[in-house]
Amino acid sequence: GQNIDQPTEMTATEGAIVQINCTYQTSGFNGLFWYQQHAGEAPTFLSYNVLDGLEEKGRFSSFLSRSKGYSYLLLKELQMKDSASYLCAVRSTDSNYQLIWGAGTKLIIKP
Amino acid sequence: SQTIHQWPATLVQPVGSPLSLECTVEGTSNPNLYWYRQAAGRGLQLLFYSVGIGQISSEVPQNLSASRPQDRQFILSSKKLLLSDSGFYLCAWSRGTGSYGYTFGSGTRLTVV
Numbered sequence: 258g259q260n261i262d263q264p265t266e267m268t269a270t271e272g273a274i275v276q277i278n279c280t281y282q283t284s285g286f287n288g289l290f291w292y293q294q295h296a297g298e299a300p301t302f303l304s305y306n307v308l309d310g311l312e313e314k315g316r317f318s319s320f321l322s323r324s325k326g327y328s329y330l331l332l333k334e335l336q337m338k339d340s341a342s343y344l345c346a347v348r349s350t351d352s353n354y355q356l357i358w359g360a361g362t363k364l365i366i367k368p
Numbered sequence: 369s370q371t372i373h374q375w376p377a378t379l380v381q382p383v384g385s386p387l388s389l390e391c392t393v394e395g396t397s398n399p400n401l402y403w404y405r406q407a408a409g410r411g412l413q414l415l416f417y418s419v420g421i422g423q424i425s426s427e428v429p430q431n432l433s434a435s436r437p438q439d440r441q442f443i444l445s446s447k448k449l450l451l452s453d454s455g456f457y458l459c460a461w462s463r464g465t466g467s468y469g470y471t472f473g474s475g476t477r478l479t480v481v
Contacts, residue, residue: 290469290470292469297456297477298474298475299458299472299473299474299475300412300458300470300472301472302469302470302471305469344411344412346469353419355414355417356462356469356470358411358412358414359411360410360411361411
């Protein structure tokens with residue numbers, strides 16, 4: 258079957274760094290996405306990885322290891338506005354290129 | 369640029385009443401279109417997706433239906449709402465492959481009372 262796992266909730270301090278992990282078991286891997294979702298709002302795109310390695314975009318970076326079925330989202334210099342849920346999603350060719358979604362990690366930032 | 373519109377933003381409906389949520393996409397042609405539902409504190413549940421006019425795939429059996437009468441219009445309907453239909457409904461579009469993920473509409477908060 259196809260499965261994506263990520264921690265349910267994490268807490269971090271303003272100004273610090275946090276890493277949100279995502280492990281997946283899917284067939285026909287065709288890319289991994291990270292989305293941010295603030296409470297009551299729609300998810301918004303953060304990053305895309307299809308090859309192994311690190312993609313950096315400002316304060317946010319995303320890493321992928323296809324052999325390990327593993328990704329992480331790294332958030333630096335945390336701000337209060339980073340309090341949100343972070344969704345990991347994998348696109349699978351075996352699912353007609355649909356995105357398979359993790360349940361999301363709720364990140365709580367404390368002052 | 370591409371934009372996606374979804375309405376209404378909030379809706380309170382009695383049990384047994386009908387439902388119609390509409391989603392339209394501008395600035396692109398032949399998009400893949402999706403309807404998702406998200407229960408409070410939960411992940412995204414794919415309800416329907418469409419790769420073209422009149423082509424609808426259902427992921428979860430339920431009392432909801434979807435239609436795509438035009439290339440960039442996607443409608444979610446129900447003849448009789450249940451209490452369990454309450455949730456946050458999201459429409460999304462994508463190009464299907466490549467680095468393009470999904471772009472979501474702003475969502476509809478449905479409460480069935």
